Amino acid sequence: MSRKLITVLLVFSFSFGISASEHLRQLEIDSSNTTKHSTKINGKKVSYSATTGTQPVWDKEGHPTASLFYTYYQRTDIKDNSTRPLLISFNGGPGSASVWMHVAYTGPRVLNVDNEGFPLQPYGVKTNPYSILDVADIVFVNPVNTGYSRVLPNKEGKMPSKEQQKKMFFGVNADIKYLADWVNTFVSRTNRWRSPKYLIGESYGTTRVSGLALELQNRQWMYLNGVILVSPTDIGIDRKGPVKAANRLPYFAAAAWYHNALASELQSKDLLELLPEVEGFTINEYIPALAKGGFINAEEKQAIATKVAHYSGLSIDEVLGSNLDIATSYFWxxxxxxxxQTIGRLDSRYLGIDKKTVGERPDYNSELTSWLHSFTPAINYYLREELDYVTDIKYNMFGPVHPWDRTNNKTGENLRQAMAQNPYLNVMIQAGYYDGATNYFDAKYTMWQLDPSGLMKERLSFKGYRSGHMMYLRHDDLRDANQDIRAFMKATLPSKDKAAKY
Structure with a gap:
């Protein structure tokens, strides 16, 4: 097309009132769209609505600074929601959309995958017969720059600088602060102040919800009944040095057992029979040995290396060559x-193939490439064609949020303090035995260290599953993990005469 013809078409467009601004790919700042559905959960019919929309974040002067995309599922055959739980769901990253738990775990629709979680075509979603929507309403929240959520121009019409955006949104504490404000607005708009409230976070989302528990309580005066930590990070609880190195071994043993890479006397045991044995060795022998560093005597070092090799599936020479401290990337x-073959980082059941068998780490994360097969087409199809949310904005599976400010991370201590101040607040941890990124034994260690007094340990619980970071991708764990949430909610909804007091 000639430049002259382009000019004529532009003049024609503007003459008839068609401006370039009408074609900007912009997020609608404040919107909602509701569709009606029904499903079967545990064999019983459940009618529900799905509201997709955007809700702003405002600054102190009342100017919108960002808008967050959310999906809110509400059972429609319940007349009184004052005793019906509201589950507020976040994924992690940081920079990850809420897609993972939305269309694979607690929501009414899940990925079209096989029973072990591997992708199938045609891509899409199917009924989730184990969704917790029968007992709780759910809102899936996408933090700034994830999903369809976006930063907005300032009141002068200019985008904030990268440094300004980091200060406003992209850090441990900034993230918690603006999300607490957003949750307050959402609860008010949906008339859910009387409802029991629960937070669930996966991976970095566990850092987020641990901090939110206290922020909501102390700054928004919103008290929770429960926090669910799925495949948790360290939530600011220190586990460096010998503890960090040794805590990997139970995961190594689990992954090696899954791939039939251990000696026959270990392979003959069930996984849940093997792991307590490895955990005991880790706490009682491996951590003390690593604490001795280069001053451990040769005989003890050889004995420890022999046992580590026995439990990990690696050779004694590899363990000794690592000075007893084996990197997870090397293990994969x-x-x-x-x-x-290589094994996956976030779920070590997944296999990969590299260009070369030599080397210190895999070429790629085999589990993540498999997941993106399923999740990306599924969420784009589902939101647009089933929930009728139509936009030209790109759905960010992983959004631009880096560099992330990780300083002053006291989220674990904040969660402890929130529990201490609120006798109703309970915490459940869910973790997959084959997760090599946020391993299950680190999750147990975090639970043990969360409340050093031990006075609240009856309100802390751990559930393990025979899968990885997203344990719910495996059919049996999808069923069991959802049922564990149901049981957790039932146990943490106090009777009418049970006051919040010690």
Whole structure:
């Protein structure tokens, strides 16, 4: 097309009132769209509505600074929601959309995957027969720059600088602060102040919800009944040095057992029989040995290396060559080297193949590439074609939020303090045994260290599953993990005569 013809078309467009601004790819700042549905959960019919929309974040002067995309599921055959739980769901990253738990775990629709969680075509979603929507309403929240959520121009019409955006949104404490404000507005708009409230976060989302528990309580005067930590991070609880190194071993043993890479006397045991044995060795022998560093005597070092090799599926030479401290990336590359395969980081059931069998780490994360097969087409199809949310904005599976400010992370201590101040507040941890990124034994250690007094340990619980970071991708764990949430909610909804007091 000639430049002259383009000019004529532009003049024609503006003459008839068609401006370039009408074609800007912009997020609608404040919107909602509701559709009606029904499903079967545990064999019983459940009618529900799904509201997709955007809700702003405002600054102190009342100017919108960002708008967050959310999906809110509400059972429609319940007349009184004052005793019906509201579950507020966040994923992690930081920079990850809420897609993962939305269309694979607690929501009414889940991915079209096989029983072990591997992708199937045609891509899409199917009924989730185990969704907790029968007992709780759910809102899936996408933090700034994830999903369809976006930063907005300032009152002068200019985008904030990268440094300004970091200060406003992209850090441990900034994230918690603006999300607490957003949750307050959402609860007010949906008339859910009387409802029991629960937070669930996965991966970095556990850092987020741990901090939110106290922020909501102390700054928004909103008290929770429960916090669910799925595949938790360290939530600011220190586990460096010998503890960090040794805590990997139970996960190594689980992954090696899954791939039949251990000695026959270990393979003959069930996983849940093997793991307590490895955990005991880790606490009682491995951590003390690593604490001795280079001053451990040769005989003890050899004995420890022999046991670590026995439990990990690696050779004694590999363990000694690592000075007893085996990097997870090396383990993913080395465990099945003789089979010319690597194992996944977030879920070590997944296998990969590298260009070369030599090396210190895999070429790629085999589990993540598999998941993106399923999740990306599914969420784009589902929101647009089933929930009728139509936009030209790109759905960010992973959004631009870095560099993330990780300083002053006291979220674990904040969660402890929130529990201490609120006798109703309970915490449940869910973790997959084959997760090599946020391993299950680190999750147990975090639970043990969360309340050093031990006075609240009856309000802390752990659930483990025979899968990885997203344990719910495996059919049996989808069923069991959702049922564990149901049981947790039932146990943490106090009777009418049970006051919040010690």
């Amino acid at each position: 590359k080395a465990l099945l080297r003789n089979r010319k």
